[in-house]
Amino acid sequence: MTPATVRATGHGVGPLLREWRRRAGISQLELALRADSSSRHISYVETGKSRPSEEMVLRLAEHLDVPVRERNALLVAAGYAPRYPETPLDAPGLAVVRQSLERLLTGYEPYPAVVVDGGFRVLVANRGIAMLLDGVRPWLLQPPMNAMRIALHPEGLAPRILNFREWREHLLDRMRRQLALPRSGALRELYEEVAAYPLPPVPPGGEDRAGDGHGDGHAGSPLALPMVIEHAGRRLSFLSAIATFNTPVDVTVSELAVETFLPADPETADHLRRAAAG
Structure with missing residues (x-):
């Protein structure tokens, strides 16, 4: 995935973040306040008009209580490398x-x-x-x-x-x-x-x-x-x-x-x- 804007076609990080927000039962404004952002920026991210930074993806994931495995999926969907390793327990x-x-x-x-x-x-x-x-x-x-x-x-x-x-x-x-x-x-x-x-x-x-x-x-x-x-x-x-x-x-x-x-x-x-x- 390139740094170009991801369109809201069901792919990319925007629809995923929107789904996690809906599961959390919070509005764009509430999420924006928690993540020190603006509701407009959250809306642009969810619709694919704006590509969030890696830091923003992780911040939103934290405030949405997204599990670690799915945080990696959000990063990949946004065009970044996974942040969290998956180490076998016997390693x-x-x-x-x-x-x-x-x-x-x-x-x-x-x-x-x-x-x-x-x-x-x-x-x-x-x-x-x-x-x-x-x-x-x-x-x-x-x-x-x-x-x-x-x-x-x-x-x-x-x-x-x-x-x-x-x-x-x-x-x-x-x-x-x-x-x-x-x-x-x-x-x-x-x-x-x-x-x-x-x-x-x-x-x-x-x-x-x-x-x-x-x-x-x-x-x-x-x-x-x-x-x-x-x-x-x-x-x-x-x-x-x-x-x-x-x-x-x-x-x-x-x-x-x-x-x-x-x-x-x-x-x-x-x-x-x-x-x-x-």
């Missing part, structure tokens, strides 16, 4: 990051914790996760493991998740939110695959009590939707939390998500402690 340059994640997950034991990438591939998991995977068919545990397949496949955790229909909808909705990003088709293919898995039968005493917030104390939580799962004849209840890196400057690091599972009741916490002690 020497990210050794400290991986080691820190492993220490974090080990320190969280006996509670389950896992690190996934933008395609929900499992990169690091602790022994708490390994314990919950008892009974999952071996083919689902072959690298590269995928957290969505393991959770939703009938030969994975699905038959043991007692509030499966609620938890399934939560996971699919999480994927749908990411599908709004203009990434490769791999994530959409994964979504279509796991959404088509057949629903397992409701286990005895399962969905009705585990999903309505009543019953034996393992089911409902006033805080968030729990994952209620059967393990070794017991009902365990977890609340999940997801953490990401702040202000990442690498595509790989920006898409890492640390998901931790906090016991939602004293019985679950006690069972995990006793199981870890052998």
Whole structure:
């Protein structure tokens, strides 16, 4: 792409920025105020009448909360080189990051914790996760493991998740939110695959009590939707939390998500402690 003005023909950075602004639900004037610009300049950029500088592209992307991978796409559409590298997690340059994640997950034991990438591939998991995977068919545990397949496949955790229909909808909705990003088709293919898995039968005493917030104390939580799962004849209840890196400057690091599972009741916490002690 040359420095010449990019016409608004559906190509170039203008339409992309306009789409991100609309997704953010803000006006051209509000974006201009945030980015220390003018609404006229924002309008000219979006319609292709003006080619933004590299600094302006990055500034607008920051105020629109555009993910790092898509910031590279905006730069390329504007005729600039990508700014952010994409380093494999097993590369020497990210050794400290991986080691820190492993220490974090080990320190969280006996509670389950896992690190996934933008395609929900499992990169690091602790022994708490390994314990919950008892009974999952071996083919689902072959690298590269995928957290969505393991959770939703009938030969994975699905038959043991007692509030499966609620938890399934939560996971699919999480994927749908990411599908709004203009990434490769791999994530959409994964979504279509796991959404088509057949629903397992409701286990005895399962969905009705585990999903309505009543019953034996393992089911409902006033805080968030729990994952209620059967393990070794017991009902365990977890609340999940997801953490990401702040202000990442690498595509790989920006898409890492640390998901931790906090016991939602004293019985679950006690069972995990006793199981870890052998």
